[in-house]
Amino acid sequence: MRARPWGWNAVGRRRWALLLLWVAHMAYAFMSRGPGGPADSLSETVAKPGLMASGALHGWWTQRLQQVRTLRQAEGQITALKNQVEYLQKQAIENANQVAEVQEATRLLGLKKLFPITTSGARIIANLRRAPFGGMILDCGADQGIRQDQGIICPEGVLGRIWSVGTSQSSVLPLDSYNASTGVMLARSRATGVLQGTAPNRAEIRYISSQEVVQVGEPVYTSGLDRVFPRGLLVGYVSQVTPREPELGIEVTLAAYLDRTHLVLLLPPSPPMQVAPPGLIPPPAKGSRP
Amino acid sequence: MMRVEASPIPHLIAVVVCFVAIPALGAWPTLQTVANTLLVVGLAPLFKSPLLGGLLASLAGWLVELTLRNFPMLGGVPLANLTTMLIAYWSLIQWPPNQESTFRGRLALLVIVHALLTTGGILLAAGPHMWNLWGWGLTLATSPLWSIVVAWFYAPPQRR
Numbered sequence: 373m374r375a376r377p378w379g380w381n382a383v384g385r386r387r388w389a390l391l392l393l394w395v396a397h398m399a400y401a402f403m404s405r406g407p408g409g410p411a412d413s414l415s416e417t418v419a420k421p422g423l424m425a426s427g428a429l430h431g432w433w434t435q436r437l438q439q440v441r442t443l444r445q446a447e448g449q450i451t452a453l454k455n456q457v458e459y460l461q462k463q464a465i466e467n468a469n470q471v472a473e474v475q476e477a478t479r480l481l482g483l484k485k486l487f488p489i490t491t492s493g494a495r496i497i498a499n500l501r502r503a504p505f506g507g508m509i510l511d512c513g514a515d516q517g518i519r520q521d522q523g524i525i526c527p528e529g530v531l532g533r534i535w536s537v538g539t540s541q542s543s544v545l546p547l548d549s550y551n552a553s554t555g556v557m558l559a560r561s562r563a564t565g566v567l568q569g570t571a572p573n574r575a576e577i578r579y580i581s582s583q584e585v586v587q588v589g590e591p592v593y594t595s596g597l598d599r600v601f602p603r604g605l606l607v608g609y610v611s612q613v614t615p616r617e618p619e620l621g622i623e624v625t626l627a628a629y630l631d632r633t634h635l636v637l638l639l640p641p642s643p644p645m646q647v648a649p650p651g652l653i654p655p656p657a658k659g660s661r662p
Numbered sequence: 663m664m665r666v667e668a669s670p671i672p673h674l675i676a677v678v679v680c681f682v683a684i685p686a687l688g689a690w691p692t693l694q695t696v697a698n699t700l701l702v703v704g705l706a707p708l709f710k711s712p713l714l715g716g717l718l719a720s721l722a723g724w725l726v727e728l729t730l731r732n733f734p735m736l737g738g739v740p741l742a743n744l745t746t747m748l749i750a751y752w753s754l755i756q757w758p759p760n761q762e763s764t765f766r767g768r769l770a771l772l773v774i775v776h777a778l779l780t781t782g783g784i785l786l787a788a789g790p791h792m793w794n795l796w797g798w799g800l801t802l803a804t805s806p807l808w809s810i811v812v813a814w815f816y817a818p819p820q821r822r
Binding site: 386394400404418423425427 | 685686687688689690711712713716717720725728729736737738740741744745748783786787
């Protein structure tokens with residue numbers, strides 16, 4: 373008589389065992405779905421010897437492949453490495469602009485997040501500062517609601533203001549232009565004056581009384597009085613102080629890299645005088661005017 | 663037709679070689695797939711006891727998952743191995759091979775079944791996962807070679 377295949381005999385027991393094995397696997401696969409399953413730490417422990425063995429074998433094989441036995445092989449490797457270095461250098465040169473722009477955009481995004489008023493980003497598509505009557509050209513214009521005299525800043529500091537607006541482009545009047553005037557104040561004394569451009573990346577502060585004490589290296593911030601920039605944005609640092617009558621000759625080195633900036637933030641037209649959150653504007657120095 | 667039992671000693675040696683190769687080839691997943699599939703599709707179903715073959719196939723699957731960090735250790739490969747081995751064993755019982763060419767064709771077909779089941783098993787256990795195309799491709803490409811060995815194990819002793 374033939375044994376029943378699913379009965380409690382040798383064949384049946386084997387079948388049941390197989391079924392149990394399969395169901396156990398299926399249940400395990402279902403139950404431990406996703407990372408951090410119950411058997412993760414156990415399996416990691418169990419896997420260690422195997423991983424070590426395969427790692428050792430892989431290391432031995434890699435070492436064997438890297439062994440150089442003949443001069444021809446060594447020369448071949450040197451040529452291959454030279455080609456690789458050349459390729460990587462070429463890639464680095466090709467990507468340098470993009471990397472720089474990404475870094476600049478990241479810093480600009482950080483500034484945008486810090487700034488409590490709504491700003492918009494823009495790209496400088498041409499920088500003609502060194503040319504006579506030159507300036508910078510932005511890639512946005514009247515079609516994007518840009519208006520004259522909007523302030524322009526970058527992560528390093530204040531850059532300038534919108535000079536004229538075209539349909540899709542605008543020109544910028546940088547801080548160091550001869551005809552640029554910006555309301556500024558000195559960090560220590562809080563004395564306010566007007567910044568006027570003198571030379572590339574340089575400007576001077578007018579209308580500061582000779583009675584004021586100004587130190588070289590002192591930061592210069594916007595005063596907010598011109599209603600183009602809010603109070604407290606970094607403009608530059610005092611580089612030279614010349615005692616004169618009736619006003620001090622104060623030369624300022626601008627903080628923004630006017631030649632190297634490609635991405636900027638546009639402030640809204642006529643921003644409020646005070647927008648910086650407390651702490652960003654330096655507190656007045658002891659003995660200074662309120 | 664009666665099932666022909668595989669030649670014990672060379673068959674066992676081949677199984678042991680596969681079991682050594684699977685963890686050793688952990689750093690080369692493509693080659694490891696070949697060893698694993700050979701064991702599951704070709705060697706494990708040749709055991710007289712399907713339970714032994716199933717245990718060996720699932721053990722090989724666990725070894726693959728333990729040594730290959732690309733696959734999460736969640737039981738997808740052992741499940742696929744076990745299922746494929748059972749299908750291969752069942753096909754051998756149902757349709758005992760009469761010709762070597764058809765047997766080798768069947769092995770190639772089983773490789774594809776194993777690839778699909780493994781991917782399905784990993785999908786079931788760990789969610790969407792990349793296909794080990796190079797591994798399955800190499801296994802399929804080398805099937806004319808290793809299927810000769812498997813067919814040799816399967817053939818009656820007087821025909822070897």
